[in-house]
Amino acid sequence: MKQAAEDTLRRIEQSASRRYLPIIGREKGRLLGEIVAKHKPRRVLEVGTLVGYSTIQMGKTMGSDAEIVTIEVDRDEAEVARENIRASGIRPHVTVITGDALDIIPKLAGTFDLVFLDAAKHQYLAYLRLVEDRLGAGAVVVADNAGVSSRSMRDYLEYVRGSGRYSSEYIPVGWDGVEVSVKQ
Numbered sequence: 001m002k003q004a005a006e007d008t009l010r011r012i013e014q015s016a017s018r019r020y021l022p023i024i025g026r027e028k029g030r031l032l033g034e035i036v037a038k039h040k041p042r043r044v045l046e047v048g049t050l051v052g053y054s055t056i057q058m059g060k061t062m063g064s065d066a067e068i069v070t071i072e073v074d075r076d077e078a079e080v081a082r083e084n085i086r087a088s089g090i091r092p093h094v095t096v097i098t099g100d101a102l103d104i105i106p107k108l109a110g111t112f113d114l115v116f117l118d119a120a121k122h123q124y125l126a127y128l129r130l131v132e133d134r135l136g137a138g139a140v141v142v143a144d145n146a147g148v149s150s151r152s153m154r155d156y157l158e159y160v161r162g163s164g165r166y167s168s169e170y171i172p173v174g175w176d177g178v179e180v181s182v183k184q
């Protein structure tokens with residue numbers, strides 16, 4: 001099963017070298033996997049599935065009692081993601097929802113232990129505010145592109161760093177980085 005996940009990730013990486021496919025890539029994927037392994041979330045919300053690369057990176061370190069809900073606005077990418085996730089054989093139950101996260105998040109039931117934000121950078125704060133009351137103390141929010149897109153997500157970064165609701169740190173990865181914020 002682990003081999004199937006690795007094979008699927010390699011296949012996606014290869015297609016990313018042929019056409020523009022803004023996946024988080026191997027280095028950030030490893031970091032994301034480490035964050036998931038450390039915090040052991042039972043329920044993950046991902047915003048911005050694309051073809052499922054980051055979903056598989058998170059899911060390969062999670063158990064069969066865990067769940068990932070992931071949202072993708074592009075219907076075709078969401079369908080490819082479903083196929084990739086199926087092929088990867090990862091253990092958690094994964095639901096790929098097609099739609100705009102701004103419409104979908106308010107309709108989701110239940111709480112989340114980890115949120116991975118990787119959709120429209122200027123909407124990160126809106127995504128977070130929509131899910132925030134369903135995050136308990138210790139829940140982790142990982143925001144991609146906090147280096148290269150720091151201007152587009154300035155309101156988000158100011159909020160997680162300055163509101164007192166999170167303990168937040170920037171982790172550089174290559175020429176970019178992720179903001180990791182733990183709910184207080």
Ligand SMILES: C[S@@+](CC[C@H](N)C(=O)[O-])C[C@H]1O[C@@H](n2cnc3c(N)ncnc32)[C@H](O)[C@@H]1O
Nearest residue numbers: 023024048050053054072073100101118119120
């Ligand atoms: C950078 S890609 C995600 C990459 C993916 N997380 C990975 O690393 O494999 C961003 C994705 O967010 C999607 N997206 C953008 N705005 C969105 C929104 N409002 N709701 C849901 N998905 C959105 C785009 O269609 C795109 O597929």
